[in-house]
Amino acid sequence: MLAVGIVGQVMIERHAQSSVRAELVTSGSVFDRIRALRASSLADSADVLARDFGFRAAVASGDQATILSALANLRQRVGVPYAFVVTQDGDVIGGASETLRRTVGTIPYKLAAGRHDATVTSGRAVYRVVVSPILAPTEIGWVVFAVPLDEGEMQALEKLSAIPLTATILRHDGTGWVPATGGLRLPAGAVDRFMGADGSHQDRPALIRTSEGSAIALARPLASTSDRPEAMLLLTYPLAKALAPYRSLQIGIVLSGLIGLILVLWGSDRLAGSIARPIVALDDAARALEEGSRAEVTVIGHDEIGRLAVSFNRMSAGIVERENRIAHLAFHDTLTGLPNRVLFRQQLDAALGRAVRLGEQVAVLCLDLDGFKIVNDSFGHPTGDALLRVVGEIVSARATDGIVARLSGDEFAIVLPRFEGDRPRALAQSIIDAFREPVMVSGHSILTGCSIGIAVAPGDGDDPSGLLKNADLALYRAKQDGRGVFRFFEPGLDAAARRRRQIELDLREALHKGQFRLDYQPIFDLKADRICGFEALMRWDHPTRGLVSPVEFIPVAEESGLIVAMGEWALHEACREAQRWPEDMRIAVNVSAIQFRNSGFANIVVQALSRSGLDPRRLEIEITESVFLEGSGPTLDLLHRLRALGIRIALDDFGTGYSSLSYLRSFPFDKIKIDRSFVAPIAGDASAAAIVRAIVDLAGAFHMETTAEGVEDPEQLAALRSQGCSSIQGYLFSRPLTVEGVRKLLQDQGMKRTPELDPVPIERVFAEPPKPLSAPLQAAGR
Template sequence: MGAARKQSVKFDARMFEDVPVLQRTWRAALKPGETLPRYEDVLLGSLGRLADHMVLLKCENDAFAVSRTGRYAQEWLGDERWDIPMDALRPDCATVLSEAAANAIANNRPYLTAADCVRNGMVRTYDVLALPTFARWGGTLVGAYVNERGAEYNLLDAIFSTTDDGVISLSTIRDATGRPFDFQVVHYNQAAVRLLNVAERSLLWQRLSNGGHLLCSQAVVGRLRAAVKDDQGDRFEIDSDDRTLRLAITAFGGILSLVISDVTSLKRRDASFRLLFDSNPMPMWALDCETMAFVRVNDAAVQHYGYACETFLRMKVHEIWPKEEWLSYTQALRDIGDTYQSEHHWRHVKADGTEICVLTFGRRIMLEGREGYLVAVVDITERRKAEARIAHMALHDGLTNLPNRALHQERLGEALESGNAAGKRVAVLCIDLDLFKNVNDSFGHPMGDCLLKQVADRLRSRVASNNLAARLGGDEFGIILADDTSPKQASDFAAGLISMLSEPYEIDGNQVVIGASIGIALSPGDGTSSEELMRNADMALYRAKQDGRGTQRFFEREMDHQVQRRRELELDLRRAFANGEFELHYQPLVDVALDKISGFEALLRWLHPEKGMISPAEFIPVAEDIGLIVTLGEWVLRQACNEAVKWPSEIKVAVNLSPAQFRSRNLVQLVISALANSGLSPKRLELEITESVFLAETEANLAILHQLRELGVSISLDDFGTGYSSLSYLRSFPFDKIKIDRSFVKDLAKRSDSVAIVRAISGLGRSLNITTTAEGVETTEQLDWLRAEGCNEVQGFLFSGAKPAAEVEQLLRRFGARASRAA
């Protein structure tokens, strides 16, 4: 090994040239079109002195084996044998050879790496270059070049010289009786020189009795003597010049090893920790890991929990836990790692028995040589209460404190999941209060809110077990009957609710009476999901309200079909306006005395491209519901004015107005614009309204009517006699015309009461100087009755149905000719 070492040192000067030479040789041997050069061209006959440094590896079944080795390589491997497997070599050599060879083959090029090998505490670094080749007889061969990179060094010396701790070895000097009385420095590292703050040359072979540094103090020498005498270690700290040094003594007979550590920063941190612990406003304590006893508590913990400090320090941590949590909390504490932050709250009990919710933050620490936990506590009791209140508010109605729509849907989903799995029916009841709007309008919203609270109390009193009552919004409530419910049980329950909710309410000395309509849907027949069941119950409620208040209806499939048709009609209606599918037809208004046309009523018609003509009675209510009626009404008004201006100057045009157009608040401006753009005289425009215009915001709507009258436009009251208080409307506004509803005209020849009503309306018109127009005249007999009763104007199929604008001129000519013949 010594000869090989000399040879290695001899080659050191040229070592840096060997690797480039071998790489160039490999590249020169690589022929075009080949991925690897031949073994013979690289590793045979041309290596010279480098052959001593080569290890030839062959690859068989994805494993390497040593085929040949040079003399230097044999000394590095510690093995002179050839044709041996890789696992027969030293592990450090085998690892680096396998790594280099594998990478060289994977990349089809030379691969250079370095290896650190430790022999007898000495570290040597070697360069290893792997050269992949192929043999003519088949297979892959790798030649690995090995050479030492530089001088060796002692591993232990390197460790000692680079550590931050000072290391000093001391030899014991004994007196004549064999007792230790002095010590001599026999070894040290640079860190010891720095920590003791002495000159390096003065430290080696120095006796401690000569003084000059911290180790020479009587206190330290005494601890050293005791360590030698007892043949055991020691550990202690000394302070000097604002520094704290920790000394660890290990005795080996008469030799002492002394490790010196600067713990100044640790001591300062410990002092800071103590200050932070004791003065921290957050409750903190330290526990013994084994006994779970409190070993330290700060003032904040004493004040917050109400135990005296002495009492705290006699307690174990489980004494501040609720008894039912002892087992689970103990296990949770045992499972804590080095640090801990609670994800869920812990329950703690204060000295007065009050329970609080806390979050804890902790870590393992050493406490006077024992393992412990340092714990900080955050009291979240009030926060939890606030969160609970917020969570409750998120799922409950703020006025009635009933569950809201979100919680209703959540509980319904749970009930359906359980019911569907068990084959049980779940019933959903949608409840709408009848006449509630009247209470708000008559008594104000505060009274309405009080009423809703009392309704909620009554509903709450009727639900039990797994059932739920909720406020879904406004005056709409919902009930879930989660137990297996039959249709009869649901019907009986609904009937009881209607009866209970219809009983009078006493509010602020007023007796209030309302009612309720209920729609019912049952799973699984009416739906298996919460969305489907609620939608169907809502449709049943809509039918109950249509069929008369104070009633209940079960969902029927036909209701869904009607809703689908309604939705389809809405979509078609929106497209129809955009596509220009609407048109105006005009029905003549005939002057009874002159037997001639005095005007035309503009009537909206919808010609659907697939379904044909759709009745206004079908699509006008839908247009009002979806808000399209205002846009349609504007189009009708402008179109009618544009058409009427083409007629003779004495012919008027009548246009129907919707209550929605009054709510838009731009009706007067719209009429002015339509008249101005068309050039039609205001006296030729007649606007027809129904009494529904007066049902809401009466004062505002009356103001609009007066503004329209001031323009010169005539105002007609349509469907007179069919409402609740038509006579009061005649007092509210001076109408130009009242139209007698067709329901009275139809039975003139059959019912005397119809004759009496027509006679009364005609007489009223004459008295108030208001024109009366009868609608729906279909027979000459009806016409004769109306003429006899003094009716001024008529319209109906007896004269003509509504016709397109192109046929208006023909109607005018026909009636003109008829009037001439009558004259």
Template sequence: MIAAKKLSATADIKVFDDIPALQRKWQAAVRPGQVLPGYEEVMLGSLGRMADHIVLLKSQGDSYEVSRSGRYVQQWLGDERWDIPLEVVPPDCARALAEAANCALQTGRPHLAVAHCVRDGLVQTYDILALPTASRWGVKLVGAYINEQGPRYNLVDAIFSSTDEGIVSLAAIRNSENQAFDFQIVHHNQGAARLLRVALPDLQWRRLSEGGHALCLPEVTRWLLSMIAKKASGLEASGQLEIDSDDRNLRLTATAFGDLVSLTVSDVTEIKRRDASFRLLFDGNPMPMWVFEAETMRFISVNDAAVAHYGYERDAFLRMELKEIWPRDEWDAHTRAITQLDDSYQSERNWRHIKADGSEIQVLTYGRRVAFDGREGFLVAVVDITERRKAEARVAHMAHHDALTDLPNRVFYQERLAQALDHNDPERHVAVLCIDLDLFKNVNDSFGHPTGDRLLKQVAERMRGEVRGNNLVARLGGDEFAVVLTSDVTLNEVNEFAARLIEVISAPYEMGDDLEVVIGASIGIAISPGDGTTSEELMRNADMALYRAKAEGGGVHHFFEREMDRQAQKRRDMELDLRSAYVDGEFELHYQPLVDIAADRIVGFEALLRWKHPDKGMISPADFIPVAEDIGLIVALGEWVLRSACAEAAKWPDDVKVAVNLSPVQFRSRNLVQVVVAALAYSGLSPRRLELEITESVFLAETEANIATLHQLRALGVRISMDDFGTGYSSLSYLRSFPFDKIKIDRSFVKDLVERPDCMAIVRAISGLGRSLNITTTAEGVETMAQLEQLRAEGCNEVQGYLFSAAKPAGELDQLLQKFGCCATQAA
């Protein structure tokens, strides 16, 4: 042992000196501009005694060749040959050299590695320093320095000495009659001394009969003697015994070889405690649990919770096999799962179990392999998810069905439609019907939403009664429904179905309390493959057909036509162009003069929005204004119009006003007053010179809020005018709701003023109404002198129209003011 230590120290010193010296030598050999030093500068020359420890490896693509080796290396490799593949040397040496060489070549730097080799049960540790070099032949060479470090040690002895378990060899002691009666310890390790709580020297050669430790218990001696007797009888002589020693539990494992017994001592105290805890947790656990035997699949233990939950008596449970609680149609699936069990198991699916009363439950199971009463088994915990699955089913149903009517919802409808299109032959027809209830809003407004909800339920029941088989009816939202006819339907069949559905929906509804409600339905229809091959196409086209049906007054069904798609595409193009036009500044304002008939002069201009498309030319406001309102662009656009018109009007004479049209959409933005104030402040225009023109549609929605906004604007000093008077539903009531400054007579009455007496009567009535209420009246669309004279005769205050001028850009207004400022009617 002392010699080994000295050799180890010498080796350590050698390694300490050699490795830094070789690293310095390699570094000194690197020339400027070189990646690797040359082989000759590093491996040849003053290596001295280190040459015996060096092997030269030649790189051969993915492998190496032993080109040269020193005597020490040859002994290490067990091979004195040169120019041999590295693969032919012992694998542990070859692997260590190859890994060190690879690292050195990859990094381009010396690489120090440690290798462990086992020879004749002795573990040897080596330092390997790999030095990458270049050669003039273009081949990369690696010089590897190898030297042993530290002492060698016996692997078996090391394991024997270091194990935590106690290892004891016992020899039987026989009496004069050749009967074994005692045992003597002939060998042991440190683990045995620690577990038996006896000093290491005191155990050697000690007899068990002398006492003093756990192996001296009488039951241990009897057990060991039985081992000797079994061996003498030619039987297998091995086994286990557990004993209690002080506060510990020890497990003894013995094997007899003639009169010698090999004994292993293990401390199983913690295992016993865990077993006790297991028993406590198993027996008292509120979750049903059992242990079944892995080989026979019979129950070997069940806890109280399992007995109570499944309803079997404990004795009955313990006579059963697992398959007796499985439904017969799942026997194969259960059996396959059992045969594939690892040490632990968790359900990847729901299982069905049968209780004692024959009812079925759905469960998840969790298992772990355990040793139970000396048998290999599985501990299983059971989670009953029957109620959870019912709840999940209810949630899934709710996710795919409308809460009010219990009809399939939009998500379910789209899934079913996609499936119908996927599963059908491309030549077969699938019909989509989009249904909208006519007059349903009147029911909600007149009788309240609870009545409306009851009505929707009755509508759903009627539709459910008409849609049968694989077909589907769904509620998409509000009073919108949809039907998919998945069978191969003809045009006539769809036509008859739609007509019948409208008739069924339109029949009167008894709502209770002597209330009868009558509504109608409009239907748009698209049929695959002609109207589309995807669910998105069919739904979109059916919706366009519904729009056409509603436009025709409702109560009808309409099939999709390609012209609808063309109009829709035109609308989409218009939306895109409008957004671009706003960003690119393509809009401009033109101004049409307002002429005071009595004063015979221009008193104002109406600002009119114009859009000159770079490719399509001038686009009519009648085409783009409704689209701008639908997409919400009218709010930003209207703000620009107000600001620009006020800025332009500030340049005109002080007695000339500017009139700006407001969209009902601008009222919904709720910041209209602030926009007007900002425009006036920005331009410096007096509020009395600004007229804001509205249509009666402003009063059709959120009346109180809109009237409040109008009062705020009027409080600023701004004049409020009602445009297109007489063309709506109840204009007279609006005059009573708000004190307008002006009403404008629509051009439809002025156009036929001379030829039609009824138009003359309407103009006379409106003019008289204006005089009575002290409201200015303005006639639009005046194109002839005859129209002008009639309007003058009826007492109309102002006129505008082509008779005086079309709307002009701001740059031409000075000419108009100079030309018509004093004598507009004479000039006309």
């Protein structure tokens, strides 16, 4: 009987330790998955910001105010204390201690390819760092989150466990492992002895000596930027607490043993049947649970063993429930409940494998909302989140034969396996039609749209990455073609994307090496019959490709944000050169809408004028109607500020937009530039002549000047004179001239640096007007 009591005590202690070990292993696995989910969530949040066009432009132009504002908003939304931007030069933008900033600045360069998070030490603190690249489309920097692994983080982890364990972060100080967070006091060298010389206790629970006594512990190394971890997560549970629930049982066994000494022969079989077998069953179940299997024991009776079995079954069910919940979070989007990118890739890979075996086709549709940023800015992020949920429901309702997933931000994707006929086209059209009507979200009627790119396997790719990339290229083409449409992938899109990336790389090098120059096209005053100014035109002399057409490189510069730096250089250079001309010669500079909306544009103009010494009244800024597309309020304020300095404002390409008349009423422009599409047919087309006449009369009513662009023959000149146009420019009188050509022209015509100049007739400027170039060359030169 005494032996049975001893065996019972040993079994109970083993079972208690086994249960705690199982819970520690489960808690460690849960913590690992939560860390992974948290890192993935932070990476997705950083990726949303990194994909934002305005943010990429701010990083490309070094606009720290915009970057810091975006980081502050992101920190508040995501709930992290530190967020940074690390540039390609290693500069760190974001508020934190200098020690942490130095640590963060090196992490993107230390991480291995494919990794986006790590746990590092900075001083005496330990941080989890998540890195997301900023692509435009090449890598121009990184968004970096730094989350301190402090007492608050550890307490949050402790609450997730079914037992009151203690979570402690350990850091290596060069001589051994020491606690980085409080809550657990360890004797010197205790962790090193626990780990052993070969680190054998890293992956399984074992006993460790603490200041409060023995405890069962599990060490989880936290991946750093190198092969050797800089920190570990140590989970401990005091052995005394593990045995506390069994004290009553142990006492009962002892008492039973004493009583059983009298009835040993009669009670031995009964005791073995009522205690030993249930404990063995509990032990087996605990071992199975420790190995990750679902374990449950049969409850017999209502004694301590029975209550222990009930508690064990409840604990096992809780572990399974938590694992199922974690698994769902790992493969589904928390906002919409749709599959996330990980599950989408798995489903796409499975569909492609089945298609190869059965000779079927698989279509991938990439869907992106049009104007989603405006919805967020106008109605707030809660309304934007609600809109994403509604979009998920709408798309899922129409793609019942496919798999709908939310990849990131406002980007969704659909896999269509085993489709028949023209199903991808029909599905894309039905989704686009569904968004033509306003959507009610949180009490707001929101009119949004979507663009869709489609790639079909095996013709457009036979692996998930290639197929998804090609669908994304088709989506990019749909965005370029006016949004609210769908496009199928074409092989030329991939080549065009590569060509665009190469142009962007060459543009960055051109900015660094000074490969740009300005040419100047004269503007002639028809009333005074003289040159009244010049328009600055940017030219790119590529070292191997020669002169690159602005039609080819200006759109790439605008999309990548490089137009801001290029435009700033052009403005400074034009003002500097114009200062050398006679004082009645004006200089006109085209300004991109992206450059104009830059928060520092007014300061750039003031700097260009002050450094060059140019009179502001001699500078003319040319803008197009596109500067008003994102709201006219701030735009009009900036225009009035520039006008107050004495700078002239011209509306370029008039009549080619949508709301020109409303802009004329909102702001008194100094000049309207008549687009060449109206000038070219003016001599032989009565309707074109009527349009030009109407523009001239409209400008006169608003006391504005007019300049006709693209004048190339005498008949056009005569027609424009008769219509009352103020000034003209075009190949009839002069091609764009180099700096030396302008100086020679002014010198030949006797235009000296005097405030008052006699008019110089056009006939005297050019005795023989140059012959017009062929149409393609004219378009490229302009």
